[in-house]
Amino acid sequence: MKYISIALLFLGISVTAQNAHVHHDSIKNLEEVTVKNAAKKKIETEMKMAVSVDEYLSSSDNISFIKRGAYAWEPLLNNMSTERSTVTIDGMHIFGACTDKMDPITSYVESNNLAAIDIKSGQEGSLHGATVAGSIDLKRRSTPFSIERKWNGSYQSGFEFNNKQFFNLGNVSYSSNKFVADGSISYRKADNYYDGNDDEVKHSQYKKFNTSLGLAYKTSDLSSIRLDAIFDMAKDVGFPALPMDLSLSRALITSASYKQLFKEGLVRVIDSKVYFNAIEHYMDDTTRPENLVHMDMPGWSTTYGLVSKANIKKNSYSSEIQLNAYDNLSIAEMRMYPQDRSKRSMFAYSWPWVTTRYGGLSMNNYWDISEKSQLSLGGSLGVNYNYSKYVEFNWIFHPGAPQEKTRFLPSLHAGYQLDIDQFNFSVGTGYGHRAPSVSEGYGYYIYNSFDRYDYIGDPNLKNEISYEGNASVGFKNEKLSIQGKVNYFYIQNYIIGRVLSMGSPMNYQSVGVKGYTSLDYATLFNMSMNAAYDILQHLHWKGTLTYARGMDDKAGNLPFIRPLSYQTSLHFMHKNFGIQTSVNGDFAQINYSPEYGEDQTSAYTIWNISANYTFKINKVKTVVQVGAENLLNEYYSTYADWGNIPRMGRNIFTSLKFNF
């Protein structure tokens, strides 16, 4: 019983701390607990039971993707690229090792080692460190301690016909009252996919292997230690939108944490973790004999860090305090080979051994003013330090730039929520700084195949300063729920690449040199509308509409802003049988930006359908699913597809899952 009460205590805390702004009467709290527990069991979208992390993320309203192929999509939060958001795994900072952002953090995990993905918009996400767009925290699966010894497992396999993707995902967990072990292993292999015209999209294949292990040991009734590791390896990953492919990437992500719960007092939980992760990412073009220049682009990123979090609760006040510290070393090289291979190869660093150190303290506070209203106030203060070992590379474009740079990154945010009967309202505001990323500050001839420019970083860039406002209004009754959200960002010193009058391209495909510079400001507006309606007891409808607009200081369009887009789905479930269908698409991209290399992308509509059936073989719960994406085989590419690479055509997928 003791353990249950502790578990409940902790669940209660995590619910109030994390979701306090959503619901607050006790019944709904319980609902939240169950919902959360359910969510912890599955990373899947409504359409598809076996999804990749990318597919799962794309089912969220404020996430969109830049795609360079079938693999490793770069998530855009609030239509902002990954420099502006913090992407973490259980609060651990990890930085990709590819200068071209071919390895967002989301590419180093697999859906079967994650429990949930926690997305926070804007400065609310500053808990994990300085941000503008918000935070994406990938939560790893961790089985709780149990009184009885328990083994759990699941195995999932499937095949997708379009790109002959075959995947196997396996999970096993063991729990007892002192010891817990979680393990997962997965392998995916896909060939080239075919677009809506049934043409093969060359260089879109991939192979990915991922495994993870978590071990937890209860050191006392109220404390535990936990060791976690993820190993991920991708090989032979094609990027059709790029002139080169990935030959190998490897990530080792490890952490050791200690958690202490307190039965009474102000502080309820302290969870501290030290972590280490190392990423290697080797791009080369040996698969592209048509290239004029043979080139290698290896990259390495190594991070050590500490994250320590305390949850405080007293009466109607609750708070989270988090200390973040990390040290990252990013190295990227490029080596070009002359046509006469006996001649000397040409070498430069695209990241000249750049160290980033960050230390910051963040805090989120919540007060329940009444049963119906809640106030939140939070902020963070961080110190960001950069050091460029081979600063002479940076001096070529920025003579005399400092080798070291220290920046202070403050942030503040406030919000108010109000529930009146079936309505809920919220307003919020935020202010925050972010430091330029390694590429923005110290990048050197980083080729961007979207606008075909070589990018140069500027160590003297000012902090980007964001002022944001957000509001939401919702209505919910037994059958219908509607939620509307808007946010607006005014970002001072907005960092973007602009054509430089000096220098000449280094990469043979490129047309010029762009330098990262600060615009005076840029503005971004995001809007989303969600509705759900239970048509019948077993028939449910959901719809989403999103719109965004981004403008620079001369009222020109910003790139990679999603046009008006929609999704609508019907979901029928009865007993062991379920069927889902959805239609989604984008309207034509009216506000595109030729200045930043965009052309207009036309509208498209995709229809998907799937059916699943659940049954038991002996005691093993089995789910089988068959479905089709892009059923009408539409030929399309989206606003964020590099080089207008067409998306996948009709894709029939099948999957089978066993739960032990």
Added chain:
Amino acid sequence: MKSFNFFVIAIFFVITSCTIDKTDYEAEIDSEVPEYYEFKEAVSLTSGIYKISIEALNGTFYKGYNELHLKVINTQTNQSLNTSEVTFLPVMTNADGSTNSCPHQYNLEYNAANGYYNGYSLFTSESVTTASWKLYVSFTVDNQKYEINKDVSVEKQSNKNLNMTAFAGKDNEQYFIALVSPQKPTVAENKLVAGIYKYNKPTTPAGTFPDPSQFSYSEVTGYTLKLDPRMPEPSMGNHSSPNNQDLTQQSDGLYHGVVNYTMTGNWTLNLIMMNQNGLILKGTVVPTDFTPGVEGVKSELYIDTLF
């Protein structure tokens, strides 16, 4: 436990293997470009009780620019002389018996701080069997003039960053440009130093050999070398770099500027030489277009480098 075992194997794999090593950037440049700091004796000449010791970097005369440190030593007292008038003249004899010299400092200056005579010689070719270099040195002690000479060997300069070029300007004068530094450039802003010399055509008939008036060279003054560095390799498509500075003469008589190398490899310093009045004596403007697959067009006046 099975997955645990697998995991252990996987970890082991990660720790024990590294498919691509990081480039040791500094070592890589070192391997291509020797850098010499130390002056060592390259040749010694004796006349009676006096010994002349000429030091050059690495104890070797190379084709191109050589800074020289010369000492006159009384072998009996083992003391260095500092009041002598020292002259220095390198002469090359070709297979047909004709002779020529190269830019050099004829009257050496005594450097009291370091205790040697300073000079330079810009050897315009390497010693081969059919053409050999001889140094003619004279010095005066106690009003007595000593003249000695000795054959020396001029080696090939394997460091392309110390390349030189010889050419006739539009004014029909014979010019020489030699790179003096950096010996070892890096991907960075590099201070570029070069010497520009011209041959002074003799105005009088030749006297007794070796008549210095027949072998007279001088530093040119007040010229400008306009600089446009580019990578000539076809795959680099005429790539160039920003923030370079043209070379102008400084108080040491040499020409100083800035060259930015954006990556290692072969580079061409495209030059335009202008005299005091801005008149172009040699060199052409090169195309600035980015032309992947096409070898970069060079100026008619250029020096290649490699690091």
